Amino acid sequence: EPEVTQTPSHQVTQMGQEVILRCVPISNHLYFYWYRQILGQKVEFLVSFYNNEISEKSEIFDDQFSVERPDGSNFTLKIRSTKLEDSAMYFCASRDLGAGRSYEQYFGPGTRLTVT
Amino acid sequence: DAKTTQPNSMESNEEEPVHLPCNHSTISGTDYIHWYRQLPSQGPEYVIHGLTSNVNNRMASLAIAEDRKSSTLILHRATLRDAAVYYCILRRREGGTSYGKLTFGQGTILTVHP
Numbered sequence: 001e002p003e004v005t006q007t008p009s010h011q012v013t014q015m016g017q018e019v020i021l022r023c024v025p026i027s028n029h030l031y032f033y034w035y036r037q038i039l040g041q042k043v044e045f046l047v048s049f050y051n052n053e054i055s056e057k058s059e060i061f062d063d064q065f066s067v068e069r070p071d072g073s074n075f076t077l078k079i080r081s082t083k084l085e086d087s088a089m090y091f092c093a094s095r096d097l098g099a100g101r102s103y104e105q106y107f108g109p110g111t112r113l114t115v116t
Numbered sequence: 117d118a119k120t121t122q123p124n125s126m127e128s129n130e131e132e133p134v135h136l137p138c139n140h141s142t143i144s145g146t147d148y149i150h151w152y153r154q155l156p157s158q159g160p161e162y163v164i165h166g167l168t169s170n171v172n173n174r175m176a177s178l179a180i181a182e183d184r185k186s187s188t189l190i191l192h193r194a195t196l197r198d199a200a201v202y203y204c205i206l207r208r209r210e211g212g213t214s215y216g217k218l219t220f221g222q223g224t225i226l227t228v229h230p
Contacts, residue, residue, distance in 0.1 A: 004159075031216060033216075033217065033218075035160075035218075035220075042220045042221060042222055042223070043154070043160060043203075043218075043220040044220070045217045045218060045219060045220075048216065048217055056217055058217075091159045091160070093159075093160075095216060103148065103150075103165060103207070103216070104150075104162035104165070105160075105162065105216070105218060106162070107159030107160045107161065108159055109158060109159055110158075110159050
């Protein structure tokens, strides 16, 4: 069964450093998402991406964050200058066009980001 | 986004049915009712969704009240693998400014006893 993959599984970085989290969505999917979950808290939407542009973003997704689909298979989340409060599990998700029954989002296993 | 209310936690015994309730009294006509679950140390996983009619799939059943202000996720025979946090989410129908984002609440922690 196709699945969303994410790398790395765990990233440790120092405050102020740039990090790039990588995701490979399911190959025929067209909508892509990033969510995050701070330890012990709820899953929070960050951004959605469709047709090579951001379609929706949350208040959390400020100028420090950016997303890119550089090569038609990878989907990346970049944090330019990490803060301690960026420490969280970051989940990538993808979905196809949504015709018929295909509304579900498929989530990856997550990347745990630890900012020290 | 319309809000959902779920119990913080529920418990069940293995091989017994589980009914997980969700209240969504402010649901609008364009909101789909989605259920996701999150097993320990994993990403969320789609369970089921519906609009007005009850739905069944291989994982669960979804019973939707006639006025759509509440719904119940039914696991017919709980297994230890069903221990997870279950999220009831209202997802706006596509179009306009909505691209299918999911707004998670705290969910219901389901504990399954052997």
